[in-house]
Amino acid sequence: MNEVGLLENxxxxxxxxxxxxxxxxxxxxxxxxxxxxxxxxxxxxSVSLVxxxxxxxxxxxxxxxxxxxxxxACEAAIxxxxxxxxxxRSGSLDIAFWHDLREDNLPAYADQEIPExxxxxxxxxxxxxxxxxxxxxxxxxxxxxxxx
Amino acid sequence: xxxxxxxxxxxxWGTLLFAVGIWLLxxxxxTRGWWLGLVITLVSLGLFASRMPALGDWASTGTFGFLAAxxxxxxxxxxxxxxxxxxxxxxxxxxxxxxxxxxxxxxxFLGVATIVVYAxxxxxxxxxxxxxxxxxGHASYDRLSWEAPLSAITGAFMVGVLxxxxxxxxxxxxxxxxxxxxxxxxxxxxxxxxxxxxxxxxQLFSRHLVAVELAGxxxxxxxxxxxxxxxxxxxxxxxxxxxxxxxxxSASREPQRPELRAGEALR
Numbered sequence: 449m450n451e452v453g454l455l456e457n458x459x460x461x462x463x464x465x466x467x468x469x470x471x472x473x474x475x476x477x478x479x480x481x482x483x484x485x486x487x488x489x490x491x492x493x494s495v496s497l498v499x500x501x502x503x504x505x506x507x508x509x510x511x512x513x514x515x516x517x518x519x520x521a522c523e524a525a526i527x528x529x530x531x532x533x534x535x536x537r538s539g540s541l542d543i544a545f546w547h548d549l550r551e552d553n554l555p556a557y558a559d560q561e562i563p564e565x566x567x568x569x570x571x572x573x574x575x576x577x578x579x580x581x582x583x584x585x586x587x588x589x590x591x592x593x594x595x596x
Numbered sequence: 597x598x599x600x601x602x603x604x605x606x607x608x609w610g611t612l613l614f615a616v617g618i619w620l621l622x623x624x625x626x627t628r629g630w631w632l633g634l635v636i637t638l639v640s641l642g643l644f645a646s647r648m649p650a651l652g653d654w655a656s657t658g659t660f661g662f663l664a665a666x667x668x669x670x671x672x673x674x675x676x677x678x679x680x681x682x683x684x685x686x687x688x689x690x691x692x693x694x695x696x697x698x699x700x701x702x703x704x705f706l707g708v709a710t711i712v713v714y715a716x717x718x719x720x721x722x723x724x725x726x727x728x729x730x731x732x733g734h735a736s737y738d739r740l741s742w743e744a745p746l747s748a749i750t751g752a753f754m755v756g757v758l759x760x761x762x763x764x765x766x767x768x769x770x771x772x773x774x775x776x777x778x779x780x781x782x783x784x785x786x787x788x789x790x791x792x793x794x795x796x797x798x799q800l801f802s803r804h805l806v807a808v809e810l811a812g813x814x815x816x817x818x819x820x821x822x823x824x825x826x827x828x829x830x831x832x833x834x835x836x837x838x839x840x841x842x843x844x845x846s847a848s849r850e851p852q853r854p855e856l857r858a859g860e861a862l863r
Contacts, residue, residue, distance in 0.1 A: 453649035454660075454701075456762060460648055461664045461697065463758035464641075465671055465690075468618075471751035472675030475622055475741040480726050481680050484687050487718070488671055491694050494706075502701045505787050507799040510703050511807075514800065517713050518811040522818035524718045528725050529822040533829035535729050541680075542737035560625065560740055 451503060458499030465492030479534070479541045483527050490520050607763060610643030611756035619748040621676040622741045637672055641665075644755075647763055660700060667693030678738045684723050691715045702788045705796055 465488055472485030494513045501509020531541070538545040547557040602608050613636050620633025645664075651657045670690035674683050691714045698707040741747070786795055800808060 450649065450652045453651050454656075457648050457651065457660060457664070458697065458701070459762050460644060460759060461667060463755050463762070464644070464668050465694075467614075467751040467755035467758070468668075468671045468675055470754055471618055471622075471747050474747035474750060475744050476675065477737040477740060477742060478680050478683075478735075480722055480729075481675070481683050481738075484683060484722065485675055487714070488674065488687065488690065491691070494710075495694060495697055498698055498701050498703050498706060501703075502787060507787065507796060508803075510706055510796060511800050511804050513703075513706050514709070515804075515807060515811055517709060518815060521713060521718060522814055524721065525818050525822050526825070528721055529825040531725060531729075533825055536829055537832075540735065540737070541726075541729055542735070544737060559736075 455499050455503040459496055462492040462494075462496035462499070465489070465495065467492075477543050479531050479543050482543065483524070483531075487520060487524070490516055606643045606646055607756065607759055610640045611752050611759075613637075613640035613643065614755060615748045615752035618672070618676070618751065619745050621672065622744040622748065623676070623678050623739050624744055625740055633676075638669075641668060644759060647759075656700075660697075663693050663696040663700060666690075667697060680726055680738060681723065684719060684726060688715045688719050691719070702792075704792055 469485045469487075469489035469492060472488065473482050476482055476485065494516050497509040497512050497516075499509075501507065534546075535541060544557055544559065550556075617633045617635075617637030617640055620629045621637060645661075651660055667690050670686045670693060673686040674690060677683050677686065691710060695707040695710040695715075698704075698710060789795070
C-alpha cells in the first residue's frame with residue numbers, strides 16, 4: 449500500500465471532519481447538536497493522529513487517541529449535566545436563551561421570524577362525548593405544569 | 597503561487613463550493629435549495645478527493661473511498677439536519693465510518709473502542725437527554741442557524757487552509773520533493789504485527805504511565821463535577837424565581853403540549 453498516499457488521504461478526512469464540526473458548533477442553536485459537533489472535531493483529530501502513527505510506525509498516535517477518548521467521555525458527562533441543569537431553568541435546549549449573559553453595551557438578540565413548516569398544521573386531537581357530571585377544573589395545575 | 601495556478605487548482609473551487617453547499621444545507625428557516633446544496637457539497641467533496649493520490653491497488657482504494665465517503669457524508673448530515681434525533685443517528689453512522697477507518701489503519705483496539713465508548717455510551721446518553729428534553733421535535737430553534745453564511749465560510753476556509761497545506765507539503769512544485777516521499781521507515785515492524793493489544797498496552801503503561809494516571813484523575817474529577825452540578829441544580833429547582841424568567845420569543849412559539857389540548861377539548 450502507498451503509505452504516503454494513505455497518510456495524505458487520512459489527513460484530508462480529518463481536515464473535513466474538523467471543518468464540519470467547526471461549522472456545526474458555530475451555527476447550530478440546539479445545545480445537543482453543538483456538543484455532537486465538538487465530538488466530531490475530536491474525531492477528526494483522532495483520524496489524523498492514527499494516520500501519523502501508522503506513517504511513523506509509532507504507537508504514540510494510538511495512545512493519544514485513547515486519551516482523547518477519555519477526555520471526550522469526561523466532556524460528554526459534564527456537558528450533559530450542564531445541559532440538563534440549564535434545561536431545568538429555561539425549558540428549552542435553545543442556546544439563545546442565554547443571550548442575557550452578554551455584555552452591557554451589546555444589542556439584544558432579536559429572533560428571526562420564520563415561516564411555519566408546511567404540513568405541520570395543528571393536530572386535531574380526538575374528543576370523547578362528555579358523560580356524567582363535569583368535575584371541577586384545577587386551572588392552577590393546568591397552567592403551572594412543567595414543560596415536560 | 598500565482599493567481600493563474602490558484603484558479604486552475606481544483607482545491608480552490610472545492611473550498612468555494614464547500615462553503616456555498618454547506619450554507620445551502622444549513623437550516624435557514626426556508627426549505628428551498630436543500631437538494632441543490634447537497635449536490636454542490638458532493639461536487640466539492642469530489643473536487644477535494646480528485647487531488648488525493650491513489651492507494652495502490654483498487655481494493656484498498658475502494659475500501660478507503662467507501663469508508664471516507666460514509667464518514668464525511670454522515671458528518672455533513674449531522675450538522676445540517678433539523679431534527680436533533682436524526683443528527684445523533686447520522687453522527688453514529690459517522691462514528692462507524694471512523695471506526696472502519698481506524699481498522700483500515702491496523703488499529704483494531706481503537707476501532708472497537710470508538711464503537712463501544714462513543715456509539716455505545718456517549719451517543720446513547722445524548723439521545724437519552726434529547727428524548728427527555730424535547731419529545732416533540734420541530735422546535736423553532738432547530739430550524740434556524742446562527743449566521744449560517746459566515747460560519748460556512750469560516751469552516752470552508754479552515755478546510756481550505758488545511759488541504760492546501762497538505763498538498764503543498766506532500767506534492768511540492770519543484771526540486772525538494774525528496775523530503776517526505778523518500779524517507780524510508782521500516783514498516784515491517786510492530787504497528788502492523790501481531791499481538792496488537794499487548795504492544796499497545798505495553799506502550800500505554802510504560803511510555804505514557806503518568807498520562808494514564810492523569811487520565812484516571814481526570815475521570816474522577818469529572819464524575820465529582822457532574823454530581824456537584826446536578827446537586828446544585830436540584831437544590832435550585834424548588835425556587836419559583838428561576839422558572840419565571842422571560843423566555844425568548846422563539847420558545848413561546850413552540851407547539852403546546854397535547855395533554856393541555858385534550859383537556860381543553862374536554863371542556
